[in-house]
Amino acid sequence: MKRAYQGGSYPHSPILFCGTRKILPHFIKIGTLKASEQLKVLPSLDEKYYTVQIGEETACILKESVKPVEKLDRSLFIEKGNKTYFQMYAIKSTPVYYFQGAQRKELATIEKNVKFSMLGENDNFYQIIVAGRKAYIDKNSVHFVFPQNDKSFQVAVNSVPVYYNKSGKLAEVGLLKKGQTFYSKSEYNGQWHVIEFGQLTGYVPKTGIKPITQKITPVSSVPFTYLVKVGKKTDVYQSTSKTSAAVATIQPGQVFAAKKLVGNFYQIIIAGKMVYLSKDAVNDKVDSKGIVNPNQTYTYEQMQRDIQRLQSFYPGLIQTQIIGHSVEGRNNIYAIKLGNGKREIFVNASHHAREHITTNLIMEMIDTYSFAYSNNQKMDNYSIKKTLDNTSIWFVPMVNPDGLANAV
Known part of the structure; x- marks a missing residue:
């Protein structure tokens, strides 16, 4: 354990990016630590500043704003260890928390674009390190840095929406469910993953999703037998049983290619994943014979x-x-x-x-x-x-x- 300090009489202590302070005319604020909270400081020869580790950034904090800890609470601190973790960054100024029993307390505020490594997660938060402290950041406040060679992802929150760009306006066409993994064709504009969603190109926001360690080989969507149109909002499943896990929700009006009919379910593909759509949810279908009948008096x-x-x-x-x-x-x-x-x-x-x-x-x-x-x-x-x-x-x-x- 390095030296531990806590915030002094100030209501909060600003933490400043200082990795290149010698060539910057001013410091860059990357966050604020709450008063009276214990933190780990690193050795520093600077007369005015201590250095602290905030995620992946080395930051500075004024020496006059902190004081030594009288009684150290070691349970608050954590070591990163040797494991390789996914990297993420804050997409906005956001609070981070720690827990004492069931009580959640605010530890700091982190500014936009500060990078962290994910240590773990629970339902709503990712676990990170802030000044040696075990801390938690809201899943909807970060984006992950995805590997260049594989952008497949897993849904980390209850559900994430899928949008279609309809003449410049986003229309929600479905939801992807928590814990499910999907194949991403590409990233768009740093904010979205692009997926196949039926006959449309779907856009999934990066908030609420995370990278996965195992590469996904997408299921091919061709050849197929039918095109089916969903007539009502419906869930699709991992198997031909509605008691199996729901993979996604489809909004009415969406069209999907169906490989075949298995019992009362159509076999369809969503973002490289084979799923099953109830026949009861389909209000129209087309097979290879097509829509147009040319063998008639055509009015x-x-x-x-x-x-x-x-x-x-x-x-x-x-x-x-x-x-x-x-x-x-x-x-x-x-x-x-x-x-x-x-x-x-x-x-x-x-x-x-x-x-x-x-x-x-x-x-x-x-x-x-x-x-x-x-x-x-x-x-x-x-x-x-x-x-x-x-x-x-x-x-x-x-x-x-x-x-x-x-x-x-």
Whole structure:
């Protein structure tokens, strides 16, 4: 044990970053220690300052603000040991605590970006070291430093939300449950993990999650048999039993690829993890036969229904907009964008009334390409996914709805 001191008459004692104080014009405040709390100081030749270890930072504290401990309470202190711990950093100015029995007491306030090693955890806090003291920091006040080669994570709090970026606004599409591990495709903007969440790209905030030591090999989401649309808020499970642990919660309206139906459960993938979705929670599904039936007299009303359903099942792939109205003003003229590439192609159909069969062909084409894209299939040895990631095809499937109505 190094020398132990406690805060003096000040209401609190500021702790200052001093690793490079000789080249800095001023100290940088990294936190504040509460008065009368015992702390461990390190040897220092400086006349004005002691040094203390605050997480991974060597900090300074004014000698005049502390005094020797009269009676040392060794139970308050902890040694880091030789174990390698995950590193994290505070994302905001936040209090840290210690416990005396069941009573929680504030030990210090830590400023944003101060780094710590995690020693352990309980339900709501990570265990850290502050000036030799065993301390606890709220799980929602830190982000972990994830390894470069593996960003898989475990949920450390009751649940963390999954968001979809919908035209610049975040919409919650689900929750990931405590203790479950997931595969992260990448990090985004230092604040998020990017995961596969059904037909959408999901964004998981870094608060409430932590790295894992065992690397995850993600379960492949292709090939699949069905696309299923969730009709109500529902949990998904580790097995085909609702008594097994819930892995995640899915909000209504989300679409997932299902490998197969096992009893009363669809087998789906969330962030590289195989889970089971109750058949009762599904209100619509699509198989390889697709949404569009081209073998019929294809009306304007049927096209509207199919466009709505296609966009519902392929939200990240298909966009629709109304680009005008028919000559007689009775109907909208729809444009459908298929793909996400910068290169653009334009195709239209039913330009003349007696060409209405071309609408059938185009709608079937959109349907076939969408399913092939989601299932990573090839057509004539061309990867549909690669094609539509590099190219956007704009379709106007019914240029002349008034004329077509009269023709059929």
